Structure formats: C-alpha cells, structure tokens
Amino acid sequence: MSELLTTPLHDIHVASGARMVPFAGYAMPVQYGSIKAEHASVREGVGLFDVSHMGQIHFSGAGAGAVLERLVSCPVASLRPGRVRYGLLCNEEGGVVDDVTVYRVSEDRLFLCVNASNIEKDWRWCVRHAADDAELANRSDSTALLALQGPGAEAALQAISEQPLAGLKNFRFVASRCVGHEVTISRTGYTGSDGFELYAPAEAAETLWRALVDAGASPCGLGARDTLRLEAALPLYGHELDDTTSPLEAGLDRFVKLDAGGFIGCDAIRARQRAGHERALVGFQLTERGVARADYPIAHRGNSVGVVTSGAPSPTLGKSIGLGYVPPALAKPGTEIEIIVRDKPIAALVVETPFVTKHSAK
C-alpha cells in the first residue's frame, strides 16, 4: 500500500484499528469494527466518516457562475450564496463525467465537491471549459472533509460549533468555528439520514475528528457508507454512473435542467431521450436467500436483460437489496426479475426507491 495516498486522518484510523483498503488511490478505512454496527450508529445515533479523499475544485471571478452554469446539469444562476445543489458534469455525448455538489459561497465564488476517483479527470474537464474571467483552483489536497451523519449529528456538532445549527436546512451551508478552526458546515450527506459535511483545512482534521468522537460520534468506514447510500438509493460513480450513462437512464431527471438547457451534453441527453432509452436504473429486493453484488446478471423469465450495479444486504431492512439496469419495460415496481448468483437464478422484485426513507426531514 506504499504508493497509496493518505488523508490527514490516516494515523488516527490506523491507531483505531481500522482495516485500511485501497480506494480511488487512497488508503481508506473500510471498517473500524462491524459494518452492521457502524451502519446502525448512523441510522440510530451519529456516525463520523473521513471522506477527505474527495476533491474540491474552486471557481472564482466574475465568470465563475457562468462557467459552472455551462459545466453542470443543475441550475447555478438561481443558486443563492449559502446553498448547495447536486448535479452532474456531462460530456458532449450526454454521458456522466462525474456527479458533484455545487456550493455557492458568494456571488463570484463557488466550488464543486467531486468524487475522489475523478479528481484529475474533473479538473482537466473544468479547466478545458473555463473562460478567462474565472479562476480555478484544485484544493483537494489541502481540504479535509468529514461527514457527520445520523439523527444525533446536530447535537454532536452543536457541542463544538460556534454557529447555531438548528436553523440550518438541508442543502444549505454556513461558515463556523469549531475547536479553534474555520469550518464550512454543510447540511448534506450520502447516507439517507440527517447530517452534515464539514470542510476544513487539512491541519484541522485531527482536532475536529477527536472533538466529534468525544461528542459521541462513532467512527464509520467506507463499508457502512456504501450500505447506507445504497439503502438511500444514491448513485455511486463507477457503479450506477459512468462516461456512457445518460443521467436520465439513472433516474436523475430532477437534477437536469433539460428545459433551460445551456450545459455541456444537454443536446445529446435530449436526443437520447427522444430516441428512447434502452435501459433504466431500478431498485430491487431479493425474495429468496442470497446477496446480489455488482456485475451479477439480471434476468427476466430466464433471459438475460441487464446487470446489477450495486448490491448488499440491507442492515436496516434485513433483506438483500440492489440497484441495476433493466429495459424500461421491466422497470415498474412489482416486476419479477431474477438475479443470477453463481449461475443460479435468485428471485427478486423491482421495488420503489429509496429502500429506506429519511425519518428526519428538515
């Protein structure tokens, strides 16, 4: 693992006995103990994740908003300071370069939070499409990102935050001071539970981490992060999304300004929609014993019709769930499909997503 990059929290993870695995070029904690227990801590209490491997690309200058309006699928002009939107960077063919969150700090300052595996690709893509009146900075290495998630997140974070958090609504962020450090606190996450993401200078990461653990947060690894986001049916780049996927096939219509247009890939996405999509992303639940995993084939009445993109036992439901692509005709909830597990068809049912709904709506 010597060639892997590390986050500012690497030493803490190792000292806590975390199992470290390579992920997107970084040594990352997959679990500290039991994935099920970490998953439960987020659904019932408060869990803390190191997601400092993720990237941040900052845009500033008079043209910053306009550049991003053209780069991402969600509206940017209407995004007010202190607010966040989820969107997609698309290529000219209408495929997904990455899925991102867009933060507007002020009128002429915005930043993107991007997937670790795509930092270099996104950076090149953004630079290539930037105008002269916007300045770009890749601050991925100097920024630590902690995710504090679960119904207990607000109380735990309030214990160390100078800014009050009770009024901070979902998809809004605020600058605060925590244990002596400037922290951008965003009410966002990737778990389907209430929670926050904390952007801080890399050198503040250890202090923040320890303070949040002292405030009652349980360290959680990428294993629980994956089962949590799957229950919430949130897509993971490289699984549900890639350079060939149209966001509409993935069911992300509400994050795509199709009517307004004006972003890279928009025409291609519309053309692909007019031509008719060949596949649609669905959620499914196994009705027989077994576990569906990424890349397992999906069949319908014995014929291969698609592929699983993500699958796992759902700790919350106690059932095996998954996401996968099938022909649109088979995408209706209630449709019986089969997941081919080690050459054996296992019965499954297309179901509504998310599998687990947020009980902490704000």
Added chain:
Amino acid sequence: MSDYDLPDSLRYSIEDEWTRSDGKRVTIGVSDYAQQQLGDIVFVELPEVGRSFDKGDPFGVIESVKAVSDLFAPIGGEVVEVNQALTETPESVNEDCYGDGWMIVVEPSDPKEIDALLDRAGYAQHIKDRE
C-alpha cells in the same frame, strides 16, 4: 488486533478452516481469524449431504456485508452432515465459529490428510506471517 481464539484441540488449514476429528468423522468450520477478517457474515452456502470433495476444492461460499469468499476443503471426503441452521442464522459464524458456527461433517477419504494440517502454533505463525 492479533487476539484470536485458536483452540489447541483443533487442526487448521492455511485457508483458515478448522477441523475437529472424532477418529472417524471430521467437523469443519472457519477459524476465529477468518470470521474476524470477514466481518459480519450474512450468507453461507453449503454443499448437500453426499457430495464428495478433494482436499483444496471449494465446498461452499461465505459472504460478509462487503465480500464473497470461497470455502476450501481442508481434507478430502464425503459430506455426511451439513449445518442447515446457518441458512437462517449465518451470524453464528461470528458469534461461535467453533460451536454453533460449524459448517459440515465429512468422512475423510484419506485420514492422513488430517495429520498434514497445521496445529495451533503452526497456524498462529501462518496468521502472523500474513499480517
């Protein structure tokens, strides 16, 4: 982290299965090291009674939340008993890997294969070598 329960009375394979022989039949499961490495076990697929395996053959599958792993026969033989309870309660492998978490019982085709397995000290060293 190197706190593993490795009973003296058992023999172990390098693929982390344990065996307990009563002189005639051999009970097989996965070691405490294996269950700790795998984490929360969510699914176990075992062979049917009557199936025969050679030493080293995959005889089943064990799945944790994150991963799928093959189970390898530590010795050759015919399966004479299968722990059906693991279908309902795969977590027994985490909770009691040498007891309720047992997997299969075989009648060895060549009892000498048992002697070739590792004793506690040999297996403990094998774990250490990999950590």
